[in-house]
């Protein structure tokens with residue numbers, strides 16, 4: 001029995017408009033975390049901060065005034081928006097999410113509503129405009145990351161406990177609305193907003209305000225894409241409202257983790273945002289622990305697409321605006337694979353097939369093509385695939401070499417072995433299945 005909600009979700013099921021269909025088919029995206037935190041790069045006074053570099057302001061070892069005065073050191077002489085966009089293009093990313101303002105409140109655009117922006121740094125110039133233009137020129141859609149939580153704004157509160165809190169937070173809410181309308185007005189090419197910093201009680205209590213603000217933004221920018229993290233319903237429920245309906249246009253619940261089965265995504269659109277090290281979004285000088293390889297990241301991309309989502313890989317440019325070598329190399333390695341295999345990623349989604357040990361299957365939307373993205377090569381050379389009843393395999397071949405038609409054997413009803421011995425076994429590869437309707441129940445060759 002559904003309960004009456006004024007500020008719950010206002011739409012059930014996936015959006016079907018062209019802007020969202022393009023987003024749904026993107027498959028692979030780039031995340032950019034850049035700001036003042038890139039200057040210390042996880043280190044202060046010769047000591048290393050163990051947390052995520054973009055959270056260094058919350059570290060007791062670094063006095064807040066010392067962090068806040070980093071604005072006077074922001075002068076990224078090696079910043080080159082076209083180079084960042086080229087790296088994303090070479091990787092095969094079809095959209096980018098860029099931090100306009102992270103939790104520290106520093107704005108990468110010359111906002112009229114605070115002095116804590118690039119305009120008052122030695123750099124002086126707008127960073128967002130050249131980035132939006134460079135990515136747009138490269139044919140990569142832009143999404144603006146915006147943190148509601150803003151440690152620099154005097155009106156920010158973690159919770160509203162007193163009348164004074166309430167008065168201060170009203171000013172903060174007006175400021176937040178002003179900045180969001182400002183961003184949408186200054187960067188009309190942006191396709192969406194990626195909200196963060198919305199988990200504290202102060203914001204969760206603003207169901208009505210946030211609901212009306214979301215409506216105002218959608219009216220100002222028809223088709224705008226906003227995820228489930230922006231606002232809570234009037235009972236404080238986030239991501240899914242009190243009737244368990246997804247808030248916003250897609251689920252933003254997969255941060256540094258992936259769903260495992262299709263049941264985990266409840267038939268919704270979703271994105272997974274991922275770091276290359278364990279947990280560093282902003283630039284950190286010392287990448288500690290496991291640094292993901294391009295093969296791991298390609299597998300995560302294939303897994304995300306196989307479960308109907310997008311995979312968004314994070315880059316943390318240095319304080320001088322350059323991109324670190326490890327990130328450039330990974331982007332090129334992923335891009336080399338995507339150049340050959342992106343047909344299995346772009347405009348693909350959940351195939352409906354049972355998961356097999358060799359890897360992940362994806363399906364082109366509306367076309368009878370299934371892609372078997374192989375990460376684990378069976379010693380038998382036989383790749384098992386179970387098709388729905390009345391579906392047969394018309395043809396099978398390697399995506400990387402379509403002249404190599406592969407032998408297919410129906411080993412049980414609707415269960416097939418595809419035989420493939422790929423040339424190079426050191427990289428994931430894709431087997432294509434062109435399917436057709438089964439005319440009649442063919443002989444099964446047991």
Ligand SMILES: C[C@@H]1N[C@@H](c2cn(-c3ccccc3)nn2)[C@H](O)[C@@H]1O
Pocket residue numbers: 033052054055196199255273281
């Ligand atoms: C997309 C990622 N989200 C930010 C984040 C938020 N949190 C966090 C930490 C403690 C409680 C709740 C949320 N950790 N990281 C990261 O700083 C980065 O921006």
